[in-house]
Amino acid sequence: xxxxxxxxxxxxxxxxxxxxxxxxxxxxxxxxxxxxxxxxxxxxxxxxxxxxxxxxxxxxxxxxxxxxxxxxxxxxxxxxxxxxxxxxxxxxxxxxxxxxxxxxxxxxxxxxxxxxxxxxxxxxxxxxxxxxxxxxxxxxxxxxxxxxxxxxxxxxxxxxxxxxxxxxxxxxxxxxxxxxxxxxxxxxxxxxxxxxxxxxxxxxxxxxxxxxxxxxxxxxxxxxxxxxxxxxxxxxxxxxxxxxxxxxxxxxxxxxxxxxxxxxxxxxxxxxxxxxx
Amino acid sequence: xxxxxxxxxxxxxxxxxxxxxxxxxxxxxxxxxxxxxxxxxxxxxxxxxxxxxxxxxxxxxxxxxxxxxxxxxxxxxxxxxxxxxxxxxxxxxxxxxxxxxxxxxxxxxxxxxxxxxxxxxxxxxxxxxxxxxxxxxxxxxxxxxxxxxxxxxxxxxxxxxxxxxxxxxxxxxxxxxxxxxxxxxxxxxxxxxxxxxxxxxxxxxxxxxxxxxxxxxxxxxxxxxxxxxxxxxxx
Amino acid sequence: xxxxxxxxxxxxxxxxxxxxxxxxxxxxxxxxxxxxxxxxxxxxxxxxxxxxxxxxxxxxxxxxxxxxxxxxxxxxxxxxxxxxxxxxxxxxxxxxxxxxxxxxxxxxxxxxxxxxxxxxxxxxxxxxxxxxxxxxxxxxxxxxxxxxxxxxxxxxxxxxxxxxxxxxxxxxxxxxxxxxxxxxxxxxxxxxxxxxxxxxxxxxxxxxxxxxxxxxxxxxxxxxxxxxxxxxxxxxxxxxxxxxxxxxxxxxxxxxxxxxxxxx
Numbered sequence: 001x002x003x004x005x006x007x008x009x010x011x012x013x014x015x016x017x018x019x020x021x022x023x024x025x026x027x028x029x030x031x032x033x034x035x036x037x038x039x040x041x042x043x044x045x046x047x048x049x050x051x052x053x054x055x056x057x058x059x060x061x062x063x064x065x066x067x068x069x070x071x072x073x074x075x076x077x078x079x080x081x082x083x084x085x086x087x088x089x090x091x092x093x094x095x096x097x098x099x100x101x102x103x104x105x106x107x108x109x110x111x112x113x114x115x116x117x118x119x120x121x122x123x124x125x126x127x128x129x130x131x132x133x134x135x136x137x138x139x140x141x142x143x144x145x146x147x148x149x150x151x152x153x154x155x156x157x158x159x160x161x162x163x164x165x166x167x168x169x170x171x172x173x174x175x176x177x178x179x180x181x182x183x184x185x186x187x188x189x190x191x192x193x194x195x196x197x198x199x200x201x202x203x204x205x206x207x208x209x210x211x212x213x214x215x216x217x218x219x220x221x222x223x224x225x226x227x228x229x230x231x232x233x234x235x236x237x238x239x240x241x242x243x244x245x246x247x248x249x250x251x252x253x254x255x256x257x258x259x260x261x262x263x264x265x266x267x268x269x270x271x272x273x274x275x276x277x
Numbered sequence: 278x279x280x281x282x283x284x285x286x287x288x289x290x291x292x293x294x295x296x297x298x299x300x301x302x303x304x305x306x307x308x309x310x311x312x313x314x315x316x317x318x319x320x321x322x323x324x325x326x327x328x329x330x331x332x333x334x335x336x337x338x339x340x341x342x343x344x345x346x347x348x349x350x351x352x353x354x355x356x357x358x359x360x361x362x363x364x365x366x367x368x369x370x371x372x373x374x375x376x377x378x379x380x381x382x383x384x385x386x387x388x389x390x391x392x393x394x395x396x397x398x399x400x401x402x403x404x405x406x407x408x409x410x411x412x413x414x415x416x417x418x419x420x421x422x423x424x425x426x427x428x429x430x431x432x433x434x435x436x437x438x439x440x441x442x443x444x445x446x447x448x449x450x451x452x453x454x455x456x457x458x459x460x461x462x463x464x465x466x467x468x469x470x471x472x473x474x475x476x477x478x479x480x481x482x483x484x485x486x487x488x489x490x491x492x493x494x495x496x497x498x499x500x501x502x503x504x505x506x507x508x509x510x511x512x
Numbered sequence: 513x514x515x516x517x518x519x520x521x522x523x524x525x526x527x528x529x530x531x532x533x534x535x536x537x538x539x540x541x542x543x544x545x546x547x548x549x550x551x552x553x554x555x556x557x558x559x560x561x562x563x564x565x566x567x568x569x570x571x572x573x574x575x576x577x578x579x580x581x582x583x584x585x586x587x588x589x590x591x592x593x594x595x596x597x598x599x600x601x602x603x604x605x606x607x608x609x610x611x612x613x614x615x616x617x618x619x620x621x622x623x624x625x626x627x628x629x630x631x632x633x634x635x636x637x638x639x640x641x642x643x644x645x646x647x648x649x650x651x652x653x654x655x656x657x658x659x660x661x662x663x664x665x666x667x668x669x670x671x672x673x674x675x676x677x678x679x680x681x682x683x684x685x686x687x688x689x690x691x692x693x694x695x696x697x698x699x700x701x702x703x704x705x706x707x708x709x710x711x712x713x714x715x716x717x718x719x720x721x722x723x724x725x726x727x728x729x730x731x732x733x734x735x736x737x738x739x740x741x742x743x744x745x746x747x748x749x750x751x752x753x754x755x756x757x758x759x760x761x762x763x764x765x766x767x768x769x770x771x772x773x774x775x776x
Binding site for chain 2: 031036039040045060061062063072075076077179180181182184185203204205206207234236
């Protein structure tokens with residue numbers, strides 16, 4: 001009797017968890033490999049319902065670092081790549097993994113810092129200059145260190161400032177090896193400067209006393225691109241649905257949606273798809 | 278930073294709000310975790326029982342292996358499952374990547390060694406008590422495994438709970454193979470990771486409290502079952 | 513001289529009577545070595561059909577080991593065993609049952625403990641039900657049938673263990689000090705179950721420390737010392753006039769310790 005009750009419970013558990021039922025029914029969806037910074041900004045939650053309303057296509061976003069997003073897409077695990085690391089994106093297309101790259105929008109990077117401003121860079125609009133000062137003061141600087149688009153952009157700026165951060169790694173230069181949000185949490189915790197995209201910063205909930213120290217330099221513009229993954233190389237790609245998404249994002253309508261997205265009255269992304277492309 | 282009391286208040290408010298998104302996330306967490314634990318038990322219980330009850334060459338090695346696998350790093354499991362399920366991987370054609378099924382697979386791999394290793398210990402202890410009687414009666418190997426598992430059932434509930442604890446709190450593997458896709462593969466732990474990365478530490482912590490409450494409820498339910506069945510007599 | 517001769521005659525008569533019973537289980541040159549130590553050292557033993565054989569001896573003499581060797585729970589280093597003069601095969605093992613000093617109870621009800629053993633022995637349906645009812649009745653455990661076996665008292669558990677062994681309808685029943693930790697009433701209940709089984713033709717091999725029990729139950733006695741048979745023969749003879757020094761000393765020690773054993 002007891003045994004029967006036990007087995008009934010186990011069976012009920014199995015049924016309740018739906019082991020027997022298919023976990024998925026819907027097929028009308030695409031997977032977009034994108035970045036944590038885009039996801040954390042909240043743009044997708046604003047944008048995707050509008051796309052779904054129009055086309056009925058569900059967009060599933062996998063948000064990881066740009067490096068990982070590109071690798072995942074190169075494995076064929078995604079239909080569209082939506083990231084911000086232009087040279088790597090162009091290589092992705094050149095390797096045959098992607099069909100064609102389109103500019104979508106840009107936002108800009110900023111350097112945030114503690115109120116004490118140990119390197120004296122607050123208010124600066126010259127990023128190379130500011131980085132030099134930070135290195136000179138050996139003020140703590142928290143880097144993503146994760147091969148992401150933001151990390152790549154940051155390294156390019158250090159290079160422009162002619163500073164070898166690898167030598168300082170572990171000292172004042174600290175690589176967190178994690179996403180934008182995690183790096184901001186770590187950086188604000190240790191009183192370090194952090195370079196972040198503006199979108200993440202505006203929507204970041206744990207700012208504490210931190211403020212933007214460096215902003216407005218053209219060198220810190222952060223260009224986003226969108227690429228349909230190449231069906232010829234990855235046969236499982238839903239090219240038709242993916243193409244519809246790419247077309248919509250760079251259409252006038254999609255571009256307007258991006259421009260409309262605001263947090264606290266601040267526009268986060270500046271749509272700049274080339275008309276007619 | 279808010280005080281811990283206010284975080285607790287947030288957590289209670291979250292639960293009481295019955296927010297549809299939160300309920301969906303909790304439901305998926307439970308579905309994925311419980312399915313994984315059941316699958317891990319289906320594999321781990323017989324496996325652990327065989328290693329615990331039978332003497333065979335390589336048994337010590339099997340024991341060491343099972344015990345070591347308990348410490349499998351979730352991220353490594355996540356990567357291995359990702360590589361297997363990736364479109365360019367051997368199981369790519371199944372199209373399971375970024376689905377709850379993929380998360381169930383990863384968690385099953387994580388939980389099975391725990392279930393098997395703990396089962397081995399439980400069954401070995403029980404077998405020490407039963408083995409002469411069983412040999413005297415002439416009990417065959419299958420009946421023996423069945424009887425040992427059945428008689429150890431209340432101890433094995435605790436084993437399953439240990440597996441549940443590991444699975445429900447796990448984030449490293451499920452975020453890789455699930456992708457933390459909103460409304461599809463977003464579970465409690467990946468939501469906590471996401472909210473943390475957004476800097477919403479209070480919300481993340483409140484979600485953590487909710488997760489803890491769920492774990493407590495599940496444990497209490499299972500322990501209640503155990504107690505109701507004249508535990509002194511059968512345990 | 514004449515007295516001695518007369519006694520020998522009686523003994524021989526008893527021995528001849530014992531030998532006349534065909535052997536159910538016979539072992540020759542049984543030896544068990546563990547870690548270079550000879551725990552059982554060249555034992556020849558003959559279990560007469562329908563007899564109650566009691567294995568006695570001091571602690572560590574190897575009584576329980578011998579019982580387990582005979583029952584096949586331990587594989588001997590050397591020696592050979594026969595069943596009714598033929599090979600000791602699987603069916604012979606199935607015709608045996610054993611009750612351990614500390615009863616092994618499954619974590620189930622009294623009823624389920626009986627049912628499990630009978631299921632293993634291949635009994636199904638109404639035949640099994642009937643056998644269970646009979647066993648419960650004999651062990652006087654009918655009222656406790658639905659209770660978890662492990663909450664029973666020591667005496668009840670041992671009664672259940674014995675009933676479970678007997679329900680399997682064995683030809684040969686091994687008992688390893690079944691009353692070692694029981695009170696007199698429980699001991700008596702167990703002994704009467706054993707005597708009853710014996711009357712129905714079950715052959716019994718039993719390890720015991722209890723001289724009184726030996727007097728009440730034993731037909732034959734095998735006296736062990738340091739893994740060897742020091743003496744064996746009909747109980748009436750071994751208990752009254754042991755030939756070996758070991759058995760004699762042990763019996764005297766018991767008599768001395770009992771204080772009242774001189775009358776028996």
